[in-house]
Amino acid sequence: MAKYLLLKHYRGAPAAVNDVPMDQWTPQEISAHVQYMNDFAARLEKTGEFVDGQALAPEGKWVRYDGEGRPPVTDGPFAETKDLIAGWMVIDVDSYERAVELAGELSAAPGAGGKPIHEWLELRPFLTAPPTITE
């Protein structure tokens, strides 16, 4: 088994085929989209492949250490940030091929006009613990 992260981007991914911003969908289209995502997660739980799914607020802060005894510095958000993560799903699957298959299904979530968004999702393998037997 191998764990993969499916990353969904607000910004920074190549343009989707059905590339209409969500605020221009009908309310029913939004509901259908949300339903699809929930059903997808529920189905993965049934197949024993679901690990986690979370969504992120679009706006956050940049934070860094500013030296001993000083409060951390915060900055942003920056309009020019190219890559903006919208959320993720973590799956635990038997193969890379299965991970690609599932990412493809998730990308078929319906958008404007009830048609699949064909959104680009980023698929990243987890770094695992080392195996016991290596030689």
Added chain:
Amino acid sequence: MDEALIRSLTPSVLTVLVRRGADFAAAEDAVQDALVEAVRVWPADPPRDAKGWLVTVAWRKFLDATRADAARRRREERVEEEPASGPVPAADDTLQLYFLCAHPSLTPASAVALTLRAVGGLTTRQIAQAYLVPEATMAQRISRGKRTVSDVGLSPARAHSRAGGRFDRPGDVATVLRVLYLVFNEGYSGDVDLAAEAIRLTRQLAAAIDHPEVAGLLALMLLHHARRAARTAPDGSLVPLAEQDRGRWDTKLIAEGVEILQAALARDRLGEFQAQAAIAALHADAPTAEETDWVQIVEWYDELTRLTDSPVVRLNRAVAVGEADGPRAGLAALAELDDALPRHTAVAAYLHECDGDLATAARLYAEAAHKAPNLAERDHLTRQAARVNARLSR
């Protein structure tokens, strides 16, 4: 009361229920419930006959569950009329369960989960924690696995017709060994010690069936487990074999592994696990890394290549050739392999370093770190790159 001892009774209790007419999935649930109860009750009130107690409680749990299910009322009447079965040969029971839980129709992940639960007696929560997935996900993986194998067997009639020789077919044993190997090799560490659990299950299997490859896998596990304390530094970083403090190897486990391996090899039915164990034994036998018998190790890798024809084996062989005949020979062996193989770059880096080409080694170590499939290995390779770069700038 030792929890591992309670769990070791799992396979025989489960098979008693199945032979009395319970279907596998329901029986497995009932045995789990009984195990949980045993862990709760036995410390204060230990039974005289542990297995008898578990059978009685599991059977009651099964009947309760069956009664609660109106759709199964008809079957309940049938099973209640059935007389309690007499003693059953424990070894045969155990084998049937191992085979069922490693059935080829299961995905590797389901086979692993089902084996840990139905044979190992671990709870779904423990298995989920060990594999870092939510309990609900693991529960589904297990119940899907149970549905899959319910179709293939262990009904009383079929179980009976299977008795006698059914499980000594090498193909069957090989699937079981593959599952146990996966459990052992899983690097995760949590509350459940998967390596120790795999060893326990393989010991139990070795007691149930006389097969040189089962012995080979058990020896392999023991020989690797013996090095466990030396394999990681206090900060959790990986210590490669050559740099391990051999004084921290568990000599008792090594002696046991070597003895089991020698008995298996004497039977002259070589298999991949015996060959792998032989390599581990040669490493265990060397008082220092420099005294390793690499020539013999290369010969065992040749055997392994013949048995498995695995590219990973060929890669490891290239390392051994590099040690036995010098880095140039190792690089020549490596050149015959696909450079997309996992760890190919790391091996190339090491061999170039041995050959004195530090610039190439440093570049390849950094490249290998970038491609490493796990964190400990990545950190180790990054440190190697840094170390060689420091040598270069001196």
